Amino acid sequence: xxxxxxxxxxxxxxxxxxxxxxxxxxxxxxxxxxxxxxxxxxxxxxxxxxxxxxxxxxxxxxxxxxxxxxxxxxxxxxxxxxxxxxxxxxxxxxxxxxxxxxxxxxxxxxxxxxxxxxxxxxxxxxxxxxxxxxxxxxxxxxxxxxxxxxxxxxxxxxxxxxxxxxxxxxxxxxxxxxxxxxxxxxxxxxxxxxxxxxxxxxxxxxxxxxxxxxxxxxxxxxxxxxxxxxxxxxxxxxxxxxxxxxxxxxxxxxxxxxxxxxxxxxxxxxxxxxxxxxxxxxxxxxxxxx
Numbered sequence: 001x002x003x004x005x006x007x008x009x010x011x012x013x014x015x016x017x018x019x020x021x022x023x024x025x026x027x028x029x030x031x032x033x034x035x036x037x038x039x040x041x042x043x044x045x046x047x048x049x050x051x052x053x054x055x056x057x058x059x060x061x062x063x064x065x066x067x068x069x070x071x072x073x074x075x076x077x078x079x080x081x082x083x084x085x086x087x088x089x090x091x092x093x094x095x096x097x098x099x100x101x102x103x104x105x106x107x108x109x110x111x112x113x114x115x116x117x118x119x120x121x122x123x124x125x126x127x128x129x130x131x132x133x134x135x136x137x138x139x140x141x142x143x144x145x146x147x148x149x150x151x152x153x154x155x156x157x158x159x160x161x162x163x164x165x166x167x168x169x170x171x172x173x174x175x176x177x178x179x180x181x182x183x184x185x186x187x188x189x190x191x192x193x194x195x196x197x198x199x200x201x202x203x204x205x206x207x208x209x210x211x212x213x214x215x216x217x218x219x220x221x222x223x224x225x226x227x228x229x230x231x232x233x234x235x236x237x238x239x240x241x242x243x244x245x246x247x248x249x250x251x252x253x254x255x256x257x258x259x260x261x262x263x264x265x266x267x268x269x270x271x272x273x274x275x276x277x278x279x280x281x282x283x284x285x286x287x288x289x290x
Contacts, residue, residue, distance in 0.1 A: 001091055001092050001106050001108070001148075002088060002107055002108070003081075003084040003087075003088065003107075003109075003110065004108070004109050005077065005080075005081070005109075005110060006027060006029070006109070007028075007029030007030060007109045007111045007125070008077065008110045008112055010027055011024050011111065015067075021046045021050070022046060025044070025046060025049070028123065029111050029123065030111065032121050032123045032125055033113075033118065033125055035120060036115075036118045036120050037060070037114075038161070039120075039162060040161075041059055041162070042059070044059060044060050048060040049113065052113060053066070060114055061115075062112075062114045062115060062116075062127045062130070063129060064129070066112065066113075069129055069134060072134045073128055073129060073134070076128050076133060076137060076140070077128065080110060087141050087144075090141065090192070091104075091141070091145055092104050094188065094189070094192055095145070095148055095149075095152070095188075098149075098188055099152055100270075102152060105122075106148055106151050107124070108123075108124045108126060108147075108148075109123060109124065109126065110128045111126065111127055111128070112128065113127055113129065116130050116133075116143055117143045117146065117147040118147060118150070119147035119148060119149065120150065120151070120154065121154075122151055124144060124147040124150075125147075126140060126143065128140070132201075136198075138198055139198075139201070141192075142189040142193060143189075145188055145192065146185040146188060146189055147185070149188045150181065150185055153180075153181050153184065153273070157177065157181070157276075157277070159177055159181070160174070165238075167232070168229075168233075171233075171238045171241075171242075172227045172228070172278075173277060174238075174242060175223070175238075175241060175249065176280065177277035178242055178243075178249040178277075179248070179249045179252065179280075179281065180253060180273065180275075180277045180280045180281070181249075181253075181277075182250045182253050183249065183250065183252065183253015183254045183255075183256055183257055184257055186203050186204075186250050186251065186253065186254035187269075190204070190207075190258075203247060203250055203251055203254065207251065207254060207255060207258070213251075213255065216246060216252055216255075217255070219246055219248060220248050220288060223241045224285075227241065255288065256284060256285065256288060257269055257272070259284075259287040259288070260284055260287065263287060272284060
């Protein structure tokens with residue numbers, strides 16, 4: 001496991017007018033970003049990046065106030081460079097705790113733009129123009145661990161591109177896959193967050209607040225009922241269930257893995273992640289009954 005600063009350095013050189021944008025988009029990190037965008041939409045073009053830099057709507061988001069943030073971004077890059085050996089060792093230790101014997105040949109690219117982080121095609125790309133990382137650099141470490149889980153998950157699971165999800169049954173399976181995938185990605189840094197006293201992030205606040213968790217638990221079962229309705233929902237309704245403000249796939253997925261661990265132990269958690277998404281939900285969602 002290693003950090004590679006090539007992608008962010010190329011983007012900074014592009015901002016200074018020294019190389020064309022096309023050169024940046026040919027970097028492996030940005031090719032991964034483009035692939036991720038294709039899975040959920042139409043991909044990324046040079047014009048999308050230009051629009052984002054100009055502050056206009058763009059699928060290549062994550063560049064808000066970029067130039068204002070450049071001094072803090074430089075400071076964060078220096079910190080990452082200084083701590084990369086320590087943090088890579090921490091990431092490896094946490095991943096091997098969860099995945100004993102799993103190959104950890106994962107490259108982590110700090111980049112500028114797009115999502116907080118993505119894990120795809122064996123790579124992790126982390127947007128360091130992110131207020132959470134600039135304000136609290138440890139969040140970069142926690143979310144890098146989150147994204148590494150996605151890389152490992154895709155080694156044994158297929159996540160269909162969003163354009164291929166159409167029928168009610170496909171949307172149910174899609175919800176189940178993301179409950180498993182994002183749920184484990186939120187669960188994975190929990191041990192480290194507890195050790196370092198860093199549980200202020202919103203997902204974890206919900207996990208440890210009984211009334212909020214109860215609200216989310218009931219919303220999860222309501223979502224499952226809606227996914228079983230005979231009359232198909234609108235596409236936007238399906239997307240709200242999967243990725244809406246309540247982040248059910250993240251929060252209830254994590255809670256489900258917590259309950260698997262407390263009921264059956266860590267070995268069962270590892271086995272549960274390897275299941276097909278539908279089988280995972282069928283076997284374990286009863287743990288969310290109360």
